[in-house]
Amino acid sequence: MLCGVQFFRYPGPPPEEIGRDLTVFKACGITCVRIQQVWSYEEPRPGQYDFRTLLALLDQAAAAGLDVLITLTLENAPSWLYHEQDICQRNAFGEIIRDTNPYPLPSDGKPGPCWDNPFARAAAERFVEALLQAAAGCPAVKGWVIWQEPTALPRQDPREPGASSYCCCPHTLKKFQAWLQGQYGTLDKLNETLMVHYQDWADLEPPVHQMNPLANAFCNFLRVRMAEIAAWKRALVKKLDPQNRPVMIHAGYSILDRGFGGGWHDDYMLAKNADIYGRSLYPLWFGSENGPEASIRAIHLALDGARGAACGKPVWAAELQGGRACSAFERWPSPTGRDLVNWTLASVAGGAKGLIYWQYREERIFHEAYGHGLLNRRGEAMPWLADLAVVLRFLHRHEPVFDAAVPESATIAIVVNTDNYILGYQAARENWVADSLPGLYQALHDLDLPVDLVWADTVLQSGLAGYKFVFLPFPAAMAADYARVLADYVSGGGTIISEAGAALFDEHSIATIESPAFGLDRVFGGCEDDLFDLRHEAEAGQTGEKKPVTEQSFDLEGCGVMAGLSVPGRHWLQTYRIQTGCPVFRWRGRAAGLVNHYGRGKAYLIGTFFSQSEPGLKIVERILQTEGLITAAAEREQVRLRRLTGPAGDVLILYNPGSAAACRSVPRRRSQMLSAVFQADISEKKGVWAVEVAAYSSACLIISQNESVFGTPPDN
Numbered sequence: 054m055l056c057g058v059q060f061f062r063y064p065g066p067p068p069e070e071i072g073r074d075l076t077v078f079k080a081c082g083i084t085c086v087r088i089q090q091v092w093s094y095e096e097p098r099p100g101q102y103d104f105r106t107l108l109a110l111l112d113q114a115a116a117a118g119l120d121v122l123i124t125l126t127l128e129n130a131p132s133w134l135y136h137e138q139d140i141c142q143r144n145a146f147g148e149i150i151r152d153t154n155p156y157p158l159p160s161d162g163k164p165g166p167c168w169d170n171p172f173a174r175a176a177a178e179r180f181v182e183a184l185l186q187a188a189a190g191c192p193a194v195k196g197w198v199i200w201q202e203p204t205a206l207p208r209q210d211p212r213e214p215g216a217s218s219y220c221c222c223p224h225t226l227k228k229f230q231a232w233l234q235g236q237y238g239t240l241d242k243l244n245e246t247l248m249v250h251y252q253d254w255a256d257l258e259p260p261v262h263q264m265n266p267l268a269n270a271f272c273n274f275l276r277v278r279m280a281e282i283a284a285w286k287r288a289l290v291k292k293l294d295p296q297n298r299p300v301m302i303h304a305g306y307s308i309l310d311r312g313f314g315g316g317w318h319d320d321y322m323l324a325k326n327a328d329i330y331g332r333s334l335y336p337l338w339f340g341s342e343n344g345p346e347a348s349i350r351a352i353h354l355a356l357d358g359a360r361g362a363a364c365g366k367p368v369w370a371a372e373l374q375g376g377r378a379c380s381a382f383e384r385w386p387s388p389t390g391r392d393l394v395n396w397t398l399a400s401v402a403g404g405a406k407g408l409i410y411w412q413y414r415e416e417r418i419f420h421e422a423y424g425h426g427l428l429n430r431r432g433e434a435m436p437w438l439a440d441l442a443v444v445l446r447f448l449h450r451h452e453p454v455f456d457a458a459v460p461e462s463a464t465i466a467i468v469v470n471t472d473n474y475i476l477g478y479q480a481a482r483e484n485w486v487a488d489s490l491p492g493l494y495q496a497l498h499d500l501d502l503p504v505d506l507v508w509a510d511t512v513l514q515s516g517l518a519g520y521k522f523v524f525l526p527f528p529a530a531m532a533a534d535y536a537r538v539l540a541d542y543v544s545g546g547g548t549i550i551s552e553a554g555a556a557l558f559d560e561h562s563i564a565t566i567e568s569p570a571f572g573l574d575r576v577f578g579g580c581e582d583d584l585f586d587l588r589h590e591a592e593a594g595q596t597g598e599k600k601p602v603t604e605q606s607f608d609l610e611g612c613g614v615m616a617g618l619s620v621p622g623r624h625w626l627q628t629y630r631i632q633t634g635c636p637v638f639r640w641r642g643r644a645a646g647l648v649n650h651y652g653r654g655k656a657y658l659i660g661t662f663f664s665q666s667e668p669g670l671k672i673v674e675r676i677l678q679t680e681g682l683i684t685a686a687a688e689r690e691q692v693r694l695r696r697l698t699g700p701a702g703d704v705l706i707l708y709n710p711g712s713a714a715a716c717r718s719v720p721r722r723r724s725q726m727l728s729a730v731f732q733a734d735i736s737e738k739k740g741v742w743a744v745e746v747a748a749y750s751s752a753c754l755i756i757s758q759n760e761s762v763f764g765t766p767p768d769n
Contacts, residue, residue: 054455056445057085057122058427059372059412061110062157063094066414068109070432074413075117077428081438082445085120087198087409091157093131096180104187115193122301122409123188124198125286127177129154129162140166140173142220145261150220158418161201168282169224178289185293196298198371199286202305202333203279203323204316219275219317221259229274230254236270247561264479269562272313272475280322287326303331303371309358309490309506312474312483319471320362321508329407330363331371332356336396337378337385345392345749346693346710349399350498353695354491356403360460361469361506367407370400375410376435379424390440391750394732395708397444398751402695402706404460410441447731447753454755458699463503464521464682467493470509472530472560479562485624485662489526489552492664496673500683501693509535517542522677525551526664532560536571543576544652550676551577553627553660554584568627569658577658578634578649585626609638609645609661614679620661620669627660634658655680692717692746702728702757709746717744719754729755 058078065071075086088110095103107123114121134140135151142150142164150164166173188194205219219225234254237243244250247266251257259271287300302323306316313319324330332355336348352370359368373396378385388396400408415426423430427438448455467490477486490506497504507517509531516538517523523542528551536556543549555577556570565571567580574580587607607622615637628643638646638660645660657676663669677683692715697704709715719742727735727742733752734745746752 054448054452055085055120055369055407056083056448057087057120057407057409058083058375059409060086060088060114061413062089062124062126063091063106064417065106066432068113071110072113072117074428074432075113075119077432077434078413079117079119081442082449083119084449085122085195085409086114086413087122087124088114089124089126089157089161089201090184091126091129091162092177092180093129093155093162095184096131099133099137100179102180102183102187104184107188108191111188111191111193115191119193120195121191121193122196122198123194124201125181125184125290126157126161126201127181127286128165129157130166130173130177134166134173134176137176138172140170141222142167142225143222144219145221145259147221156418158416159420160204163204164220167220167222167224168285169220169222169228169278171224174285181289182293185290189294189296194298196329197290197294197300198303199290199300199327200283200302200323202372203283203302203318204305205275205279205318225278226258228278229259229271230257232274232277233257233270248563264562266561266563268479269475272478275317276313276319276322276471279318280326283323283326299328301329301331301369301371302327303333303369304359305333305372307332307355307358308471308474308487309354309469310487312487313471313478320359321364321469321471321510324359324363324366327366329367329369330359331369331407331409332359333372333411334370334396334400335372335374335378335411336392337374337388344710345395346708349395349693349708349710350495352396352399353403353498354494356400356405357460357494357504358469358506360404361511362508364511368404369407369409370403370405371407371409372411373397373400373408374425375412375441376415376426376437377424379416379421381420384423388437390437393437393441394444395749395751397441397448398706398753399708401448401455401704402460402697404697406456444731447729451729451755454699454701454704455697457701458697458704461503461696461698462519463505464519465497465502465504465524466507466517466520466522467497467504467524467526468507468509468512470525470528470531470535472509472532472558473527476530476558476562477527486527489662489664492666492670493524493526493673496664496670500674500677501689502677502683503695512538517547518545520547521682522548522550522680524673525549525555527552527554527662528556529554530558530560530562531556531571533571535560536569536573540572540576540651543654543656546653548655548657548680549576550657550673551659552662552664553625553658555658557584574632576649576651577647577656578651579629579631579644579647579658582628582630582643584628585622587622587624587626607640607661609640609659611637611646612639613637614648615646615672615675618668618671618675620659620663620672621666623662623665623669625661629658629660690717691715692744694719702755705754705756707733707744707746707752707754709748709750709752712748714745714747717746718742719744724758725756726758727754728757729753
């Protein structure tokens with residue numbers, strides 16, 4: 054269980070202060086420091102390398118007994134490289150995208166050179182070889198961060214959304230054409246599939262205007278391109294490191310947060326090219342306006358998404374907020390010691406095997422000046438450092454247990470289908486897609502149910518066996534092969550819960566003949582009768598005139614197993630012609646939701662994006678009650694609980710979102726013993742532990758089969 058801090062990037066404090074800071078962190082339970090090297094600082098002239106600062110830092114960390122991770126910042130290429138040859142990216146208008154920013158902030162030098170350009174790659178490879186020759190022999194170095202917060206900057210161009218959010222230089226276009234040839238084999242096949250009529254591969258260029266199959270193909274290429282860059286970086290470091298130390302990639306955000314438009318990185322494809330996959334987590338930058346519980350839920354969502362993408366590889370909280378968030382003149386509230394403890398335990402509960410706090414001292418460059426920091430600019434401890442040290446010491450005392458324990462197996466999955474995020478991007482409605490999955494996750498999280506986020510790529514390879522319930526957020530686009538896997542899953546005994554518009558488009562963003570397409574009408578027991586867009590729909594009055602329709606006129610009324618529920622329509626309202634299904638929602642006498650038995654399983658299809666409204670989340674609760682997975686709301690407990698299981702013992706992490714202390718009942722299985730307690734008062738009666746947790750606070754229990762310190766002072 055590695056607990057570290059982002060310790061250095063240029064510019065930094067004097068060496069004597071660095072040594073003092075290392076001593077402070079070592080005493081607080083920090084075991085590792087992350088050092089960010091910057092190419093533009095370390096190769097100021099071609100072939101002239103200056104690693105003196107980096108090597109001095111490695112020596113100081115080793116002397117303090119701290120491990121080191123080195124982050125490669127290749128996007129921060131030296132300015133001279135741009136003058137040797139044109140290595141710039143170009144937008145869809147053919148304009149140069151260039152930013153030779155000499156500082157790591159903002160954006161770690163991104164966008165940087167075009168890595169499809171062989172000259173840029175060759176220069177980077179020479180530099181990395183020199184870097185590893187200088188630093189790889191230090192025993193304190195335990196691994197490499199090969200890409201920090203991958204993204205494809207710059208920002209979108211107002212002249213045409215998306216036209217400047219990726220590179221369209223000749224090198225990238227050549228790779229795009231080669232990728233298409235690898236995908237389709239022949240031009241005839243490409244022309245037939247994408248509904249085009251090209252006669253030469255060299256003629257293929259992505260359209261500037263969006264929403265057509267060729268643009269869709271380019272979007273898919275962009276996520277493949279980001280993964281290929283990651284694979285190049287990984288292979289380079291692995292080739293040059295004789296000790297084969299692990300490499301990490303960590304994303305600043307995910308498509309689950311923002312969709313593709315901000316960066317074109319896909320967690321699943323990036324994670325394939327790393328030994329460790331991480332996420333940046335800044336709770337006071339997301340969710341905090343909805344209260345402390347929203348921040349905990351956001352941490353869990355980010356790490357559950359990373360775990361689903363990593364497919365069994367270790368997951369880290371690679372940048373965990375360690376101070377106040379800032380952006381230019383904006384300053385968010387400072388965290389408290391309780392916040393740092395909550396975020397730390399929430400990350401562990403999410404399966405994180407490493408914690409890197411951002412960062413050791415407050416930032417000084419304008420973009421994030423006065424932000425972050427376990428220490429202030431003078432090197433003095435921030436008020437929250439003492440509380441953080443307490444929880445870090447607890448983690449280290451029981452390190453074997455935490456290191457081996459993993460989140461308990463889930464019987465519920467939410468599928469992440471990137472086809473829909475690409476569709477949303479092309480339609481300039483990424484928020485429609487991006488809002489659905491977090492809504493479903495919120496409903497399940499608030500019901501205290503473990504859930505896996507499963508990428509559709511994994512579904513196609515391995516199916517959905519082992520899950521009792523599978524949720525399909527915003528399922529408007531999907532491939533026929535994927536639809537067949539869903540049908541087989543239901544036929545074999547699983548239960549699917551889908552939002553509106555299932556398979557309205559295929560994976561190329563081409564409209565299907567029916568919705569649900571690809572035989573899913575038989576699975577759901579009905580097909581589309583009509584689809585209403587809530588923004589533009591109008592209804593005919595008795596005189597035949599059109600009048601605006603309010604959202605209130607699109608409320609879906611529950612019937613059958615959904616009787617008593619009323620759910621507002623969101624974005625779309627889809628009605629259905631019934632085949633074998635039974636209505637569960639109606640709108641003006643039409644079926645607007647179905648449930649159907651198919652094979653040994655069951656499928657629910659709800660005719661709107663119900664996950665995007667608080668009343669709609671009641672649908673999740675009602676279905677899981679109907680299917681016998683959960684009990685009535687009155688019987689549930691206020692304190693949330695997440696369980697990690699492992700051979701050395703189970704870890705229970707609890708969080709109380711309420712404004713007063715509350716208890717959680719934890720049944721004690723036969724022969725179970727409490728071996729450690731953190732921040733909780735415990736009593737036991739008739740085989741049940743009553744765990745009292747303070748308001749807005751977290752607690753932790755370690756349960757073993759062979760040891761008990763129950764009744765002794767807790768590890769507080």
